Amino acid sequence: MAMFVHLTPAVDEARVRRAGIKAVGRGGRGGGGRGVFCFPVLPSYTLTHQWLRELARREGPRGLVAVHVRLPDDERVSVGPYHGTPVELTASDAVRRVAALADPRGWEVFLPRAVSRQEVHRVRAVRQVTGWRYFPGAHGVTPCTCDGCRVRGEYGSRRLRERRPHPLDGPPPPVPVLLERIGAAAGEPGALCAALRWFRLRRRGPVERLAGLAAHPDADVRMALAEAVARWSTPGVDALLAALAADPDPEVREVAGMIEETRGDGHG
Template structure:
């Protein structure tokens, strides 16, 4: 039997113990299933995804230990690259044997029943990597894809590392709107206002007179 670990928010733990793990994720080839990591000799490598997942799932994460047949069809590989189709036992062996398993994941293309859930375990919340496995010491990417609005600490990272010009304040944008004379200038200001708190329609009254 192959032993796997699935990380989830603590609030989901009771439901998974009672009913199993629903196939809520979508794999590389379009199937629905569950992302996991094999139980590896290194505790850190086994739970390596904790810090990265906490960027997207606030709150306490726990490890759900699973056990599936060795010949269970799964996919395995580094995230962002096409994975290999193999058995659960082969996937576990592959990640045990490679020098650096960081960034690798196993995908089980189905849900897991309650009988396959062995236990739920608390884990340290700061374990693993964030952004990418070798990100430590590198300049973080502040683009919206890597650092969406609302992520904890995102504004601070954007302020320090963004290559774009700082966003204009709303008073600055309104002054530019009043001074705008061409359609391109108006569109640029409206684009900037769309990223700020919206006010009343009366603020755009000057546009009524624009040809």
């Protein structure tokens, strides 16, 4: 039997002991399908639990526990670095493959099914400071503050963004500054779209001050307006999106309609 470790929120410990580990979506890493991510139990405690700090950065309950899982040696799994193309091997071969690597940081094993309660060997606490963050070898490298890399609400993220603002992803200028830019644009589409892009990074905004742009003659401006208010919780956003969903331009209607559906799922 091959032994693997799966890291999961501590609040799920009782459920794991009772029913095992449920399968989750692969998230586009190495193909589709549902299953369980895990890592071979190696002699090195740090390497075995290397994913802990990176997983701890995600939104959700704080604190992780390690679930040790026993799988049959001939169980089919896929193995590879998270940024590469995985290969399919048996569980025992996957353990040997990872153990033989000079640097197995960033590697992962994917079991394409759920884990039953009988396959859970034990659940135990782990040191919450183990492992790397962002990517292996990131320590000493200047962190990126782009919208794709940063994690909202992460400790110190606001100070980091203020100290090292990203040229495209913020932090956004204050609302009065953006409104001044819109006023100074005098209807020029490029300047309006540039200002509206910064509004996309906010959670609330002056809907009543921007609603007039829904009648702008340029379709790109109307589309940028829909995207700017997509995540806002400000009253009046839904009515504005409904108006844009009836826009004469088919692309604007499509974008506004998709945003309406997303907001409906999120607030349902």
